[in-house]
Amino acid sequence: xxxxxxxxxxxxxxxxxxxxxxxxxxxxxxxxxxxxxxxxxxxxxxxxxxxxxxxxxxxxxxxxxxxxxxxxxxxxxxxxxxxxxxxxxxxxxxxxxxxxxxxxxxxxxxxxxxxxxxxxxxxxxxxxxxxxxxxxxxxxxxxxxxxxxxxxxxxxxxxxxxxxxxxxxxxxxxxxxxxxxxxxxxxxxxxxxxxxxxxxxxxxxxxxxxxxxxxxxxxxxxxxxxxxxxxxxxxxxxxxxxxxxxxxxxxxxxxxxxxxxxxxxxxxxxxxxxxxxxxxxxxxxxxxxxxxxxxxxxxxxxxxxxxxxxxxxxxxxxxxxxxxxxxxxxxxxxxxxxxxxxxxxxxxxxxxxxxxxxxxxxxxxxxxxxxxxxxxxxxxxxxxxxxxxxxxxxxxxxxxxxxxxxxxxxxxxxxxxxxxxxxxxxxxxxxxxxxxxxxxxxxxxxxxxxxxxxxxxxxxxxxxxxxxxxxxxxxxxxxxxxxxxxxxxxxxxxxxxxxxxxxxxxxxxxxxxxxxxxxx
Amino acid sequence: xxxxxxxxxxxxxxxxxxxxxxxxxxxxxxxxxxxxxxxxxxxxxxxxxxxxxxxxxxxxxxxxxxxxxxxxxxxxxxxxxxxxxxxxxxxxxxxxxxxxxxxxxxxxxxxxxxxxxxxxxxxxxxxxxxxxxxxxxxxxxxxxxxxxxxxxxxxxxxxxxxxxxxxxxxxxxxxxxxxxxxxxxxx
Numbered sequence: 001x002x003x004x005x006x007x008x009x010x011x012x013x014x015x016x017x018x019x020x021x022x023x024x025x026x027x028x029x030x031x032x033x034x035x036x037x038x039x040x041x042x043x044x045x046x047x048x049x050x051x052x053x054x055x056x057x058x059x060x061x062x063x064x065x066x067x068x069x070x071x072x073x074x075x076x077x078x079x080x081x082x083x084x085x086x087x088x089x090x091x092x093x094x095x096x097x098x099x100x101x102x103x104x105x106x107x108x109x110x111x112x113x114x115x116x117x118x119x120x121x122x123x124x125x126x127x128x129x130x131x132x133x134x135x136x137x138x139x140x141x142x143x144x145x146x147x148x149x150x151x152x153x154x155x156x157x158x159x160x161x162x163x164x165x166x167x168x169x170x171x172x173x174x175x176x177x178x179x180x181x182x183x184x185x186x187x188x189x190x191x192x193x194x195x196x197x198x199x200x201x202x203x204x205x206x207x208x209x210x211x212x213x214x215x216x217x218x219x220x221x222x223x224x225x226x227x228x229x230x231x232x233x234x235x236x237x238x239x240x241x242x243x244x245x246x247x248x249x250x251x252x253x254x255x256x257x258x259x260x261x262x263x264x265x266x267x268x269x270x271x272x273x274x275x276x277x278x279x280x281x282x283x284x285x286x287x288x289x290x291x292x293x294x295x296x297x298x299x300x301x302x303x304x305x306x307x308x309x310x311x312x313x314x315x316x317x318x319x320x321x322x323x324x325x326x327x328x329x330x331x332x333x334x335x336x337x338x339x340x341x342x343x344x345x346x347x348x349x350x351x352x353x354x355x356x357x358x359x360x361x362x363x364x365x366x367x368x369x370x371x372x373x374x375x376x377x378x379x380x381x382x383x384x385x386x387x388x389x390x391x392x393x394x395x396x397x398x399x400x401x402x403x404x405x406x407x408x409x410x411x412x413x414x415x416x417x418x419x420x421x422x423x424x425x426x427x428x429x430x431x432x433x434x435x436x437x438x439x440x441x442x443x444x445x446x447x448x449x450x451x452x453x454x455x456x457x458x459x460x461x462x463x464x465x466x467x468x469x470x471x472x473x474x475x476x477x478x479x480x481x482x483x484x485x486x487x488x489x490x491x492x493x494x495x496x497x498x499x500x501x502x503x504x505x506x507x508x509x510x511x512x513x514x515x516x517x518x519x520x
Numbered sequence: 521x522x523x524x525x526x527x528x529x530x531x532x533x534x535x536x537x538x539x540x541x542x543x544x545x546x547x548x549x550x551x552x553x554x555x556x557x558x559x560x561x562x563x564x565x566x567x568x569x570x571x572x573x574x575x576x577x578x579x580x581x582x583x584x585x586x587x588x589x590x591x592x593x594x595x596x597x598x599x600x601x602x603x604x605x606x607x608x609x610x611x612x613x614x615x616x617x618x619x620x621x622x623x624x625x626x627x628x629x630x631x632x633x634x635x636x637x638x639x640x641x642x643x644x645x646x647x648x649x650x651x652x653x654x655x656x657x658x659x660x661x662x663x664x665x666x667x668x669x670x671x672x673x674x675x676x677x678x679x680x681x682x683x684x685x686x687x688x689x690x691x692x693x694x695x696x697x698x699x700x701x702x703x704x705x706x707x
Binding site: 052056058150152154155187191313316318349351354357361363366367370371 | 583584585586588590592600601604605608644647648651655671672675676677678679680681682684685688689690691692693694695696697698699700701702703705
């Protein structure tokens with residue numbers, strides 16, 4: 001029997017894969033999603049409401065006993081990282097898409113904010129994003145559900161920030177502030193990143209893929225680890241090869257179109273692994289740029305106590321973790337570096353008591369000092385954009401194979417002098433904001449750290465310097481698309497997920513159009 | 521602080537690992553005062569420390585976080601937690617063994633065979649200078665590292681216990697609310 005030919009095979013089921021596959025299935029295409037991890041039941045499989053003392057080691061495991069998933073990169077589960085994300089949903093601005101035009105360095109996107117705006121609108125309507133209309137040029141407003149009130153501690157930061165010319169706005173999150181599409185509003189338990197068991201917080205599985213199953217056009221296949229994309233002489237993918245995560249049995253499927261959406265480094269790794277005589281250094285890599293231009297967000301971390309709250313009674317201020325956000329305020333100022341930063345803060349929850357070990361002293365006075373500081377504790381972490389450089393890239397580690405015998409993705413990153421100027425100024429300005437907010441700073445990170453993996457499959461109009469075009473289609477392979485943050489030519493300082501979703505939704509339209517015209 | 525968690529960050533960076541599922545720039549065990557073990561824990565762990573050592577560690581925890589108007593480390597099960605962590609983390613074991621020997625040597629100078637035999641005031645006269653040295657982060661002496669380890673584990677164990685987190689600190693989260701209240705404080 002001839003093997004079934006799907007219209008679209010999607011590899012990965014997170015923000016990108018979930019948005020794209022559900023849209024295409026609903027438009028009538030025959031879609032198969034391959035996900036390396038198992039099927040996870042959001043409502044019953046996570047330890048959402050557990051407390052540390054229920055476990056001898058005091059460490060709360062992500063999954064309930066006997067429930068597989070989310071214990072490694074290749075075994076997360078349907079829904080991918082959206083199951084445990086913090087749901088911050090920010091639009092990029094025209095400055096973010098055209099950083100080179102603005103700052104004279106780095107890379108521009110081959111598209112404008114105006115190209116993306118309708119797709120931001122679409123995904124915000126689809127999944128529900130709460131936020132305030134702030135009318136900021138650099139952080140465009142969206143189609144928002146009502147914002148969630150700022151916390152009392154946010155007001156203290158807001159006053160301090162104002163002295164430095166920075167704003168605290170309501171955070172924008174893909175979490176429902178009122179019920180929508182059979183999903184309840186958030187109940188503010190504060191356990192967002194332990195798996196939202198009522199799906200008030202968006203995840204791609206429950207919000208997009210499960211409803212799309214009704215179309216009869218979507219097939220979800222979990223525990224399927226893809227390791228090779230085979231191509232023919234015309235540089236078209238003929239077969240997607242995978243094995244079963246549990247039995248290791250090998251299998252293959254065919255699709256007119258193949259979409260890679262494995263979350264940045266894993267997408268790059270899959271393309272690097274897919275070597276052939278035509279593409280000896282990895283699929284779609286005639287430019288030699290695959291894996292290059294790795295530009296993760298760079299963060300600093302502060303821990304602090306707000307003086308106004310020291311000694312106050314403990315209140316339930318968990319909410320949905322962070323309620324405020326400090327948008328970029330440096331981008332139009334005169335400065336000796338390019339790009340900018342924004343600040344996420346207060347996204348610890350009050351189960352976080354690891355700071356107590358760093359309070360000085362012992363005995364009764366120590367105990368009292370910890371108790372007094374408990375309501376005043378806060379984390380504060382600015383995120384900066386990093387410029388691409390030759391020392392920052394993703395490659396395969398030939399020495400260290402993972403538990404499935406596949407080479408691990410290796411991340412290399414190094415900050416340039418310009419990046420460090422921004423980093424130091426970011427830390428200095430954060431410290432000034434905190435001091436103006438009457439904060440006692442407990443700790444400041446010494447070294448820059450990374451978060452939000454971005455880059456490696458750069459989007460561009462020139463096939464010599466990029467992997468995919470402005471529709472996310474590979475220059476070299478006409479039936480290959482990539483939809484995750486690996487395609488971002490620049491990272492912005494804003495959280496990437498909403499842009500991944502808007503791009504995926506847009507690419508779904510291009511693919512649907514090509515399928516309809518029988519171009520593929 | 522910063523010493524412990526920045527070391528941890530350094531380690532994360534060296535391995536090039538990027539937190540896959542969590543947006544914190546802070547490592548989870550630092551933030552939450554937890555100890556993440558590589559292998560699953562046994563259901564009912566056998567006590568690792570011998571009786572005398574266990575009692576000495578328990579006494580240290582008791583002096584670091586005493587029962588006051590509220591229960592302290594002993595009632596919160598901190599000694600059991602410390603024993604568990606030491607049993608699972610081999611790198612702590614020589615530090616603890618040396619530290620315990622050092623405490624008894626100090627006790628001998630004060631005329632007792634063991635730290636436990638000393639009166640509370642004498643016990644504190646040994647521990648408080650270690651606490652100050654640990655707080656100043658200037659000393660890397662082995663006995664200071666020993667104290668810093670037991671203090672860290674005492675704090676982690678206490679404030680992640682039901683008594684420490686809920687009764688002492690007043691954690692009120694993990695509930696269902698119809699809406700989030702506006703701030704009504706004067707600022």
